[in-house]
Amino acid sequence: MKTDHVKKVNYVYLLAYILVPAALAALGLWIGYTFYHDGGVGAVIFDMCVPILAILWWVFGGRIIYSIAKKRMLKKLDEAEIDRRQIFYSDGCVVSMDIRQAKVAMLFFWNPFALYVLPAGRVTRAWTDDGAGGVGILRGTSRVSFLFEVDGVKIRVNTFVSNQRWKLNDDKVLEGISKADLWVQVLEQARQQGAEV
Amino acid sequence: MGLLDGILRRRQPDWCRECRLEMEESGEQLFALPCMSVGHYVEHTDPEFYQENLYAVAQRADIPPGMYACAAIQYRCSGCGKRVTVLNPFLPVRDQEKREGSIVFRNGELDDVWRQ
Numbered sequence: 001m002k003t004d005h006v007k008k009v010n011y012v013y014l015l016a017y018i019l020v021p022a023a024l025a026a027l028g029l030w031i032g033y034t035f036y037h038d039g040g041v042g043a044v045i046f047d048m049c050v051p052i053l054a055i056l057w058w059v060f061g062g063r064i065i066y067s068i069a070k071k072r073m074l075k076k077l078d079e080a081e082i083d084r085r086q087i088f089y090s091d092g093c094v095v096s097m098d099i100r101q102a103k104v105a106m107l108f109f110w111n112p113f114a115l116y117v118l119p120a121g122r123v124t125r126a127w128t129d130d131g132a133g134g135v136g137i138l139r140g141t142s143r144v145s146f147l148f149e150v151d152g153v154k155i156r157v158n159t160f161v162s163n164q165r166w167k168l169n170d171d172k173v174l175e176g177i178s179k180a181d182l183w184v185q186v187l188e189q190a191r192q193q194g195a196e197v
Numbered sequence: 198m199g200l201l202d203g204i205l206r207r208r209q210p211d212w213c214r215e216c217r218l219e220m221e222e223s224g225e226q227l228f229a230l231p232c233m234s235v236g237h238y239v240e241h242t243d244p245e246f247y248q249e250n251l252y253a254v255a256q257r258a259d260i261p262p263g264m265y266a267c268a269a270i271q272y273r274c275s276g277c278g279k280r281v282t283v284l285n286p287f288l289p290v291r292d293q294e295k296r297e298g299s300i301v302f303r304n305g306e307l308d309d310v311w312r313q
Contacts, residue, residue: 169293171295174288174294175236175288175290177291178290178295179236181290185262
């Protein structure tokens with residue numbers, strides 16, 4: 001578990017995630033072209049299977065790693081006796097809050113090998129962003145999130161995301177706003193508790 | 198009262214089926230439902246659940262974010278004295294509400310809750 005400066009993105013992992021499958025696919029194509037120019041099983045494996053595996057990796061690999069990291073996070077929190085009943089799973093980040101011990105735990109999609117457990121006193125502010133935009137009948141939102149700052153790093157956790165714009169009084173949006181408001185309150189409460197300790 | 202009107206009224210919570218009279222509203226109360234939080238709403242039709250989990254609050258501002266609330270209306274029949282309670286669970290979100298379905302208790306099951 002890390003307690004140092006929060007890094008939302010591990011750039012080595014991000015570049016490896018993008019470039020390694022691309023390099024393997026290119027290598028596969030080169031081997032297929034060079035050694036199996038006349039076709040056959042080798043050509044199918046290197047010219048087709050390797051690039052398909054690379055594409056599958058780009059589509060599913062990150063989610064699989066993130067899913068494994070989430071399970072590992074829960075196990076580590078249990079081992080450290082950190083209360084994880086207050087936990088929020090988002091698409092890009094998992095936030096867990098132990099109000100009693102005033103600790104906030106975080107795991108990021110693009111940095112899945114680092115689990116941050118920090119004193120809640122390091123959270124400087126928290127707020128809700130309803131993402132409202134547009135005018136008149138087009139006024140609505142496609143994203144609701146809560147944000148907080150830790151050591152000056154802004155962390156956004158989405159509670160509602162859509163590829164369409166929804167009206168602000170839609171049930172899905174209201175639920176997203178409610179979740180965000182609840183988490184802002186929890187973060188503020190833990191922050192104040194952390195400041196007192 | 199026509200036949201169609203009678204059939205339609207039978208479905209109204211403020212209609213006494215025995216006396217065939219419109220009931221009077223005898224009380225309104227806002228309750229907090231602390232055991233239900235946002236994203237975890239489950240409809241209950243068991244009166245015991247509400248007897249154990251409803252807490253009367255004076256105003257909407259007393260309900261913390263993410264917690265469900267219940268707007269309750271009690272109707273009383275002026276003919277037979279029967280009481281009906283209609284619960285409208287909702288999630289308060291700033292100045293708006295996410296409404297869930299109404300639950301009607303026709304046999305005075307929640308009378309104890311009103312006496313809190």
